[in-house]
Structure formats: C-alpha cells, structure tokens
Amino acid sequence: MTKSSDHPDVPDLAEVDVLTVLQALSDPVRLNIVRQLAACSDPAELMCGQIELPVAKSTGSHHLKALVRAGITTEREQGTCKYVRLRRDELEQRFPGLLDSVLQAVAAG
Amino acid sequence: MTKSSDHPDVPDLAEVDVLTVLQALSDPVRLNIVRQLAACSDPAELMCGQIELPVAKSTGSHHLKALVRAGITTEREQGTCKYVRLRRDELEQRFPGLLDSVLQAVAAG
DNA sequence: AGTCATGTACGATCGCCATCGAACAATAGC
DNA sequence: GCTATTGTTCGATGGCGATCGTACATGACT
Numbered sequence: 001m002t003k004s005s006d007h008p009d010v011p012d013l014a015e016v017d018v019l020t021v022l023q024a025l026s027d028p029v030r031l032n033i034v035r036q037l038a039a040c041s042d043p044a045e046l047m048c049g050q051i052e053l054p055v056a057k058s059t060g061s062h063h064l065k066a067l068v069r070a071g072i073t074t075e076r077e078q079g080t081c082k083y084v085r086l087r088r089d090e091l092e093q094r095f096p097g098l099l100d101s102v103l104q105a106v107a108a109g
Numbered sequence: 110m111t112k113s114s115d116h117p118d119v120p121d122l123a124e125v126d127v128l129t130v131l132q133a134l135s136d137p138v139r140l141n142i143v144r145q146l147a148a149c150s151d152p153a154e155l156m157c158g159q160i161e162l163p164v165a166k167s168t169g170s171h172h173l174k175a176l177v178r179a180g181i182t183t184e185r186e187q188g189t190c191k192y193v194r195l196r197r198d199e200l201e202q203r204f205p206g207l208l209d210s211v212l213q214a215v216a217a218g
Numbered sequence: 219a220g221t222c223a224t225g226t227a228c229g230a231t232c233g234c235c236a237t238c239g240a241a242c243a244a245t246a247g248c
Numbered sequence: 249g250c251t252a253t254t255g256t257t258c259g260a261t262g263g264c265g266a267t268c269g270t271a272c273a274t275g276a277c278t
Contacts, residue, residue: 022131028128058225
C-alpha cells in the first residue's frame, strides 16, 4: 500500500523519479495544462472541459493520464465531468522549488 | 548577432525556451552528464573523456551536442580534448532556481 | 426509453530520437 | 612519417510516444 490514492495509476510521490516529472513537463501540451492548472488557484482544480487543448479529445485524455501517472496531477470524477488538480504541496515537498521555477519560466515567456 | 558565442550552435539563452531545457534534461544520460558537471565546481569544467557515459562514444557525442544546443553547456577545445562546462550563471539568470531544484532533486535520489 | 454531453479505450499511423558501429578528422607524441 | 588517442559524422535501426478517428461507456436530462 504505497499508493497515495485508491486510483490505480496515481503514484506515491516518494516513488516518482525526477526524470519522470521532467519528461512529463517537457511536452508543450502537458506543460500548457500544468500552467492552466497553476493559474486557477481559486478552486485549485479545473474541469477537463475547461482546459484549453489544441489537440483532439482523445489526445488530451492521453496527456491528462500521463500527468497523473507522473505524479503531477490527480483527478476527481463528478458525474460525467472530471476535475483535475495540481499536486502542488506534495510536489513542493518532494522536489522543492522545481514546479515553481518551471512555472515562473513559463510565465516569463 | 544574437549568439553568445562564435560557435554556431551555442544559443543565446534569451532565445531558449524552457521547453527546450526541460526536454534536454529529461533524458537519463543527459541529466547524468549535467549532474557530473555540477559536481565538479573546482575547475567548473570536465574533459569529455572524464565524463562517465553508459553509452557508446558516438551516442555520448550526440548528447553533449544536444546539451549545447539547448543552451545548457558550452564546449572548449584544447588539442584533441574537449572541455565541457555548465552555463550555471546564465541559466540561473534566465530560469531562476530551475537548475538548482533539478540538481537537488537528482541528488536526493 | 431516448438523447446529449463528457470522457475513455482501442487500433493505426507517423515522426522523432536514442542507440550503435564504422569510417573519418585532428592532434599529440614517438 | 607513423601511431595512438580523442572525438565527430554518417547511415541504419529500433522503439517510444504524440496524434487522430472511431467506437464505446457513463451519467444527466427530458
């Protein structure tokens, strides 16, 4: 029981390699998703449908799952909708400063 | 004239996207090279031959060039040897905290 | 029931890139 | 000049992943 959730592919961040995170963030679509998630700190989560995706729906689904498997996000289902949330605090604990510096670099253009 | 060097594929960091850096760092061999370069702060550079590479020489050459093209390293030739150096200060200016947090995450295992 | 919306799963395709070996270039030293 | 060392370049190969469309599942709503 080393999972942080009952969902099968949500990893415990202690078992996530920094390479996995870097690889997940090194895709333009995924980095864009992370940026949008970081921008909405109000409810701290976004509906899948609210996320701007320049790709087909199935491709977006693929990327969202990749982010979950990399330990960067978690998902919560509510009816037919799904809410996506950044694991900011856990990521900060596991990789201090990493996400913030990436987000800052993204925001800086 | 936006190059920071006369060498053709050494980019000015101002023109380097964070995606490029993340993509370059998301390869295990390259991240390992960066780690070794960061570990030697005494002369601040390493001979190519001193870098431990778990791949063939030609593959290592490919990765070293990829790091240069991503703006992460520069190279200096001296006879038959080549010295590789991390662009720490420039990277810190362009992407504050990014390299340090990655290195810290790597060091933490 | 039927229909619509939301998202997943699957199979196919396609391009990129990590890898290797072999051949080459350049320099140091004999 | 010759040889060894160091690193590059080239072509080929193999695999991974990003992308798409279609079909499917699920829940909401009438």
